[in-house]
Amino acid sequence: MKKLLLVAVACIGTSALFAQKRSQAPVYYNVSFPNAVHHEAEIVITVPQAPAGPMRFRMSRSSPGRYATHEFGKNIYNVKAFTDKGTELPLKQIEGDVYEVAMHPSTVNISYTLFGNWVDGTYAGIDAGQAHLNMPASFMWVAGLDKRPVKFKFNGIEKYGWKVSTQLKNEGDNVYSAPNLQYMMDSPTELSNFKSASWEVVNPDGKRQKVNLHVYSDDSQQVVDNFAKMVQKVVLEEKAIYGELPNYDYGEYTFINNVHPTVNGDGMEHRNSTIITDPIDKIGGNEVDVLSTFSHEYFHSWNVERIRPKSLEPFNFEHSNVSAELWFAEGFTQYYGEMLLRRAGFHDDEAYGKVLAGLVNSVLNMPAAAKYSPAQMSRYAVFADAGVSIDANNNPNIFTSYYVYGGATALALDLRLRSEFNLTLDDYMRKVWQLYGKKERAYTIPMLQLALAQLTKEPGFASDFFKQYIYGFEKNNYVPLLANAGFAMQKAKPGAAWAGPLFNNFGRSRAGQAHSAVADSGLFIATSTVQGTPIYKAGIDAGDVILKADGKSIKTQKEFNDIVATKKPGDKIVVNYKNRTGDHQTTIVLEENPYFEVVPFEKAGKTLTADQEAFRNNWLQSKVK
Secondary structure: OHHHHHHHHHHHHHHHHOOOOOOOOOEEEEEEOOOHHHOEEEEEEEEOOOOOOOEEEEOOOOOOOOOOOOOHHHHEEEEEEEOOOOOEEOOEEEEOOEEEEOOOOOOEEEEEEEEOEOOOOOOEEEEOOEEEEOHHHHOOEEOOOOOOOEEEEEOOHHHHOOEEEEOOEEEEOOEEEEOOHHHHHOOOEEEEOOEEEEEEEEOOOOOEEEEEEEEEOOOOHHHHHHHHHHHHHHHHHHHHHHOOOOOOHHHEEEEEEEEOOOOOOEEEEOOOEEEEEEOOOOOOOOHHHHHHHHHHHHHOOOEOOOEOEHHHOOOOOOOOOOOOOHHHHHHHHHHHHHHHHHHOOOOOHHHHHHHHHHHHHHHHOOOHHHOOOHHHHHHOHHHHOOOOOOOOOOHHHHOOOHHHHHHHHHHHHHHHHHHHHOOOHHHHHHHHHHHHHOOOOOEOHHHHHHHHHHHHOOHHHHHHHHHHHOOOOOOOOHHHHHHOOOEEEEEOOOOOEEOOOOOOOOOOOHHHHHHHHHOOOOEEOOOOOOOOOHHHHOOOOOOOEEEEEOOEEOOOHHHHHHHHHOOOOOOEEEEEEEEOOEEEEEEEEOEEOOOEEEEEOOOOOOOOOHHHHHHHHHHHOOOOO
16 A cells, blocks of 8 residues: 555656646656666656547557567556546556556546566666666557657666666756657667767768767776777768768767676667667677677668668557568668778778678578578568567578678679679668658668669669569679679588588577476487478478487587588488487488688688779778778
């Protein structure tokens, strides 16, 4: 009863604090943390000038930058409705995450408790040191009032030593605002004792904008300051591609970085900010690894946030958002995120060759890429992008990530534009920016094709490229394309025997439980084997337990791999395994390892010509002037 009375008092206080009389009065959120040590926040929503008739309050089921469905409603409880006098109103839960107030006065208050203990770019994490709030995971909203402005009041944060990092507009006195629901939901907020560094970037028109780095970590201020200089180099390389920064709302862009072994690795783009979580001890000593996510997410401030797929505009928070354009939105960003680290001097050619190898192997040695297009793989994101289902799937055979698929497509297009048209992918991205992004005109795939046709002045090339490599699943010939830049694409392990990848990682699945039961008997195969590989052809798949290989007992993946390593392509390995139907024996016919490496000519023992060196330099050297 004491808790209920305290909430009622909080509602009365909120109404008094936020009394408004003008039309379209803001929706107010009063946020407090009396039980932060146990991962709880207390939230009161005040809706003045409430529309007549039943009002529905709900939690979201999707989040900007994520494409799968999430059940955020599971982490709110103690949901109550009150008048501005503190009188409780009847409240009905009509769905798992939807509540309805049928009869109400002109001002309605909804209070609830939020539990958050998962720090990443999607969920919420609250403890004595922080309140890490992704908005869809944290805040209910009123159906039908999405155009109203929104204001937040963060109460009592001084006692924790917290500051506020967010792209929301600072109104002073720990009050922050958003013009509407879409902007509010796109504005992750970190409350903690973070360290900060800032700098200005000047656009060609003379406009100055501020870039902030806010880091909640155990690093010293000196480490944060030095890292900020590295981030600044990446920012300038990205600016050089488009020729300008976007016009950030309120004139600022903020990197929100949360670093600790207990967080979950993630990076999530937003209109004027990004939230990046790194599960490491510190930034110090890991700067280049951390920069990879910074580079990717910052590129999104153009590509996704303003060069925006029509399929994601506006974002629907009630279900997963399907987009066939993620090969471009995420994949081209993936390509640039890593390539720009090379331009900024954080990778050398040999290190960047390993990045290139990852891209080409993703499309040349993955069964899904052999039969599904980048557009189709983009639509599969509703199941693959941090989806929450626990049952097994066949992703090793039916899904190739649109990140690497799109990245490999971007690589091919860049090299083809350079070799066939004396143009670059930078030119294409600038064209798309000028046609669509700068005007904030949402695009479709045909509009991307049109931009390529206008750039090359060859509609036939654009049509063929999209037909073959975007709507279709043909593959570019990467060997001569990379050779133009003096990179050799060759077998990574020529002559080495190979059985195919085994997946015996268990995570939270029931396969993990099954593995526990058979851990003493052999090597449990947890997920689907890959179509076309020797082990797949031999009939071994998820649920099987390998007992022996080549007459030797097997309990670990390393033991199996060690046996394969002693063989050569064409050799046979007799495998004894069991499953629910009994004990079995099969023969694996080993093949040559199909994976490629990409190596600079100088490291591959080949002569780098002057033309190749010039091509490479034009591609990979800094563009900052």
